[in-house]
Amino acid sequence: MHVPDGFINAPTSAVTAVVAAGAIAVSLRGARRELDDRTAPLAGLVAAFIFAVQMLNFPVAAGTSGHLLGGALAAILVGPCTGVLCVSVVLLMQGILFADGGLTALGVNITDMAIVTTVVSYAVFRGLVKVLPRSRRSITAASFVAAALSVPAAAVAFTFLYWIGGTTDVAIGKVATAMIGVHVLIGIGEAVITALTVGAVVAVRPDLVHGARDLRQKLRLRVHGELVDAPAPEAAPVAARTSRRTLWVTGLVTSLVLAGFVSFYASSNPDGLEKVAADKGIDKKTGQHASADSPLADYGVKDVSDARLSGGLAGVIGVGVTVVAGSTVFWAVRRRRAGDDVSATATGSV
Structure with a gap:
């Protein structure tokens, strides 16, 4: 659903750019509350994973394909504010390096694919989690x-x-019917990918899943007639660090394999927006992408003639760049939170 240049006029694009900038500013502050030393590394990996899976277009109808948007997956794994940042990083990398999604439409894409999907999905998810039994299956079902x-x-x-x-000049009713109809089908694919991924992480490390916080129950002991939190075993932090490292490496390798190899077998049909735009004529004023001459434009490496190798290399590069960019952002956010904690401690001790 990457909107190219020329679909939306300049004033509307400018307004969405302001909305996107404001949402990112709010999300940066919110991410400081969501991220800690355990989850900050996971956030960069989530961004890279979303980039990789977005390369895997799947068929949904005759001549139409779909791909993951990722807002729900990111929000549930690392929190809604961090989720907005994850998808925004992906969209920025795609727009600048791969000519996917117009640069003048970046505000439109962030508003649509990062903000709307994250806010809607997390609101629905939290509502379902509150009424469903406290279990891992409920987390997976709510994710779906x-x-x-x-x-x-x-x-x-x-x-x-x-x-x-x-x-x-296309009747809005026709656009709405076509867009919603095909994206209901794409939503099923999104739901399957999200539920499988969230379920896999919850199965091995539910403590790292933001949306599974309700599953965490501290052990409490009765001491002198009062209930107190039991101290965590001393060996737990070491084991947790090892497990987080294994999870991170596994996730990165999976992302590289998906983007570097599996993506070659993705559907070549146009995605939902592209198909609707072509059928309804809303793509008549599509402009040339500012990054059309990028060495990685259209997810291929320039001057590499073998299509499989070209696409695979582009995918691997994309995953690498995204994980570095995302990790840098979330490391900086985490450092800012650590600085705030130190300042608050110093103030409280005065």
Whole structure:
């Protein structure tokens, strides 16, 4: 659902850029509360994983494909504010390096694919978790429903933006029907990917999943007639660090394999937005991408003639760049939180 340059007019794109900038500023502050030394490394990995899986277009209807948006997955794994940042990092890398999603439409894409999907999915997820039994299966089921609804919600958001600032004269009813219809189907694929991924992480490290916080129960002991939290075993931190490292390496290797090898077998059909745009004529004023001459444009390495090798190298490079960029952002956010904690401690001791 990457919106290219030319679909939405300049004033509307400018407004969404302001909205996106404001949401990112709020998310940076919110991420300081969500991230700690255990989860900050995972956030960079989540961004890289979303980049990799977005390369795996899957068929959803005759001549149409879909791909992961990732807002629900990121929000549930690392928190809604951090999730907005994860998807935004992915969109920025895709727009600058791979000419995927217009640069003048970056605000539109962040608003639609990062903000809307994350907010809608996490609201649905939290609502379901509150009424479902406290179990890992409930987390997985809630992830499925939240992800499934987030995709048509993004389609509705795009339709609304097109209604306000579309550059072609197409009946909004036709756009809405086509966009929502195909993205309901794409949402099913999004739900399957999200539920499988969240379920896999919850199965091995539920303490690292932001959305599974309700599953964490501290052991309490009765001391002199009062209940107190039991101290964690001394060996636990070492084991946890080892497990986090294994999870991170496994996730990175999986992302590299998906982007570098499996992506070659992805569907070549246009995705939902591209298909609707071509069928309904809303792509008549599509502009040339500012990064069209990028060495990695269209997810291929320039001057590498072998399609499999070219696409695989581009995918591996993309995963590497995204994990570095994401990890840098979240490391800086974590450092800022650590500085705030130190300042608060110093103030409290005065």
